[in-house]
Amino acid sequence: MTETNLVTAIRETLHSEMAADDRLVLLGEDVGARGGVFKVSQGFLDEFGDQRVIDTPLAESGIVGVAIGMAMHGMLPIAEIEFADFIHPAFDQIVSEAARMRYRTNNDWTCPLVIRAPCGGGIHGALYHSQSIEAFYAHIPGLKVVMPSTPADAAGLLRASIRDPDPVLFLEHKRCYRAITGEVPAGDHVERIGAAVVARPGTDLTVVTYGYERHRCVEAADRLATEERVEAEVVDVRSLAPLDMAAVLASVRKTSRAMVVYEDNRTYGAGAEIASAIAEEAMFDLDAPLVRIGGPDIPAMPYATALEHFYTEPTPDHIYRAMHELARF
Amino acid sequence: MGRAPFVVPVSGHEGCQIGTAAALVPGVDVWVPYYRDLGVVLVAGLTPYEVFLGVFSKADDPASGGRQMPSHWGARRLQIVSHSSPIATQVPHAAGIAYAMRYRDEQAVVGCWFGEGATSEGDWHEGLNFAAIHALPVLFVCENNEYAISVRQDKQMAVRDVASRAEGYGMPGVVVDGSDVLACYAAMRTARDRAIAGDGPTLIECKTYRYLPHTSDDDDKSYRPRSEVDEHRHSDPIDRSAAYLLEHTIADAAALETMHAEVTAEVEAAITAAWDAPDPDPATALRYVFDEPDTTTT
Numbered sequence: 001m002t003e004t005n006l007v008t009a010i011r012e013t014l015h016s017e018m019a020a021d022d023r024l025v026l027l028g029e030d031v032g033a034r035g036g037v038f039k040v041s042q043g044f045l046d047e048f049g050d051q052r053v054i055d056t057p058l059a060e061s062g063i064v065g066v067a068i069g070m071a072m073h074g075m076l077p078i079a080e081i082e083f084a085d086f087i088h089p090a091f092d093q094i095v096s097e098a099a100r101m102r103y104r105t106n107n108d109w110t111c112p113l114v115i116r117a118p119c120g121g122g123i124h125g126a127l128y129h130s131q132s133i134e135a136f137y138a139h140i141p142g143l144k145v146v147m148p149s150t151p152a153d154a155a156g157l158l159r160a161s162i163r164d165p166d167p168v169l170f171l172e173h174k175r176c177y178r179a180i181t182g183e184v185p186a187g188d189h190v191e192r193i194g195a196a197v198v199a200r201p202g203t204d205l206t207v208v209t210y211g212y213e214r215h216r217c218v219e220a221a222d223r224l225a226t227e228e229r230v231e232a233e234v235v236d237v238r239s240l241a242p243l244d245m246a247a248v249l250a251s252v253r254k255t256s257r258a259m260v261v262y263e264d265n266r267t268y269g270a271g272a273e274i275a276s277a278i279a280e281e282a283m284f285d286l287d288a289p290l291v292r293i294g295g296p297d298i299p300a301m302p303y304a305t306a307l308e309h310f311y312t313e314p315t316p317d318h319i320y321r322a323m324h325e326l327a328r329f
Numbered sequence: 330m331g332r333a334p335f336v337v338p339v340s341g342h343e344g345c346q347i348g349t350a351a352a353l354v355p356g357v358d359v360w361v362p363y364y365r366d367l368g369v370v371l372v373a374g375l376t377p378y379e380v381f382l383g384v385f386s387k388a389d390d391p392a393s394g395g396r397q398m399p400s401h402w403g404a405r406r407l408q409i410v411s412h413s414s415p416i417a418t419q420v421p422h423a424a425g426i427a428y429a430m431r432y433r434d435e436q437a438v439v440g441c442w443f444g445e446g447a448t449s450e451g452d453w454h455e456g457l458n459f460a461a462i463h464a465l466p467v468l469f470v471c472e473n474n475e476y477a478i479s480v481r482q483d484k485q486m487a488v489r490d491v492a493s494r495a496e497g498y499g500m501p502g503v504v505v506d507g508s509d510v511l512a513c514y515a516a517m518r519t520a521r522d523r524a525i526a527g528d529g530p531t532l533i534e535c536k537t538y539r540y541l542p543h544t545s546d547d548d549d550k551s552y553r554p555r556s557e558v559d560e561h562r563h564s565d566p567i568d569r570s571a572a573y574l575l576e577h578t579i580a581d582a583a584a585l586e587t588m589h590a591e592v593t594a595e596v597e598a599a600i601t602a603a604w605d606a607p608d609p610d611p612a613t614a615l616r617y618v619f620d621e622p623d624t625t626t627t
Binding site: 068 | 359390391392393394396397401403404405410411413415418420421422423424425426427428429430432433451452454455456458459462616617618619620621
């Protein structure tokens with residue numbers, strides 16, 4: 001076990017996987033000499049060479065499209081999209097090509113590919129360096145969408161994504177990169193994609209969340225326990241596709257109260273899917289109406305501090321207050 | 330006979346498809362075709378029976394088991410790469426495959442075919458650019474038939490030759506008569522030698538024409554006059570090839586007739602056999618979204 005932050009956990013996992021298997025290559029904008037804008041691949045160019053650490057032209061569709069070709073010819077590419085906000089030109093390559101390759105060929109051709117993208121807001125990134133994109137892609141059969149929020153999960157899920165025989169979109173919340181530290185198990189640590197984790201155990205209500213919101217929810221739950229003696233259970237789904245509804249439902253059936261918290265725009269967000277699945281499967285286990293907290297339906301986070309803060313905290317302590325109200329219902 | 334619900338005509342493109350494809354080496358090179366490339370995939374090794382399994386969307390259709398529309402090729406055993414319906418998405422794939430070939434020290438190339446309409450897409454630009462930067466072994470073949478469904482070339486681009494765009498990427502661009510099968514072969518062979526030598530990609534533009542509508546769902550009378558089609562038929566690549574064989578006494582008329590009869594019989598047999606092949610089992614529609622680890626063995 002070593003204590004580290006999330007971005008270091010990703011770098012060290014990438015490093016150990018690339019050192020162990022020369023089919024792995026990293027490609028994207030600024031991944032080479034610059035070592036990535038978040039320093040994820042710092043030093044990789046010198047160590048692995050420019051055939052394996054590829055500074056690409058500024059063309060996201062091409063990055064993913066080239067990576068698909070590599071994956072279809074025996075390599076294991078890891079494509080980096082510099083910011084998730086810039087992934088949209090590659091939507092067609094991801095959705096029409098990578099995600100459909102196995103299905104459209106009746107299991108003849110496959111596409112083992114990892115696409116990494118830093119996402120999420122709260123770092124003064126404004127409208128085009130703050131977006132949550134997971135819902136667009138979690139809707140697509142054939143694609144896995146993973147979003148860790150702790151260093152250990154980042155390491156274990158990245159390793160699982162690299163070894164997965166199908167395409168994986170690996171989303172890294174930028175606010176977790178350096179703010180979140182934790183212990184990472186040494187050695188070949190692998191987490192199963194599609195397994196939720198209880199981030200904080202509780203008995204009185206269930207909070208389903210992922211990404212940076214997990215940490216806000218745990219903080220609010222800890223305060224609720226101290227101030228009100230209400231024990232909220234926080235479930236981090238860790239991947240939106242596949243979604244571990246069995247774990248969510250087990251918690252909801254235990255606590256009989258459920259809320260969903262996500263940073264993305266509220267309408268049609270991943271929380272809508274989770275909430276509807278709880279309603280379908282556990283309606284009669286609930287003692288209170290479902291609560292859904294998402295970001296406001298505005299185009300991502302505005303730049304000015306006060307405006308950005310309104311997105312993340314529309315009213316002060318809103319997650320805490322929503323938990324409190326749900327417990328008292 | 331009306332048994333095929335959807336067909337992508339090839340007539341007129343045979344010269345450039347067969348000529349360019351014949352320069353590649355089956356079992357060594359990789360084929361990245363688009364939907365009109367029946368001639369390319371036959372050269373790559375797909376059998377007429379397999380073609381008609383696709384036409385009738387049968388369970389054993391090697392491209393997709395009846396999941397995709399006909400003429401959406403693919404067969405891993407032959408290294409025919411699967412493609413979709415959106416245009417030019419296969420061009421970056423070709424560059425990526427070529428990158429992997431060089432990374433793995435293979436003495437091989439990728440052939441990548443598309444129409445002139447595809448050259449307007451961003452993916453086309455991104456694929457050629459990446460291939461040129463890394464001097465990858467890709468042969469880009471444009472089958473320029475003057476129309477992208479109904480849109481004439483002068484509404485698609487302001488240049489006369491697609492091949493002139495090659496200079497902008499730093500690769501050679503070659504224009505060739507697409508009805509001259511030997512000229513197409515020669516251009517492709519030169520490009521392959523160059524790619525194998527490590528000198529990078531080539532863009533080959535074959536000037537061709539399609540005699541029939543874009544697909545069986547298209548009505549080409551709405552956008553081009555019959556006289557134009559009839560004029561192009563005077564340089565039919567199959568007729569020209571036959572004339573060449575006769576002129577150089579490589580084959581006589583009887584031999585050509587025999588060949589035609591044999592091919593017709595083979596195609597008829599393939600149609601009959603494919604028509605009688607089993608349809609996909611509806612229960613399989615949910616399979617292979619993801620990898621399915623074998624659960625029958627422990």
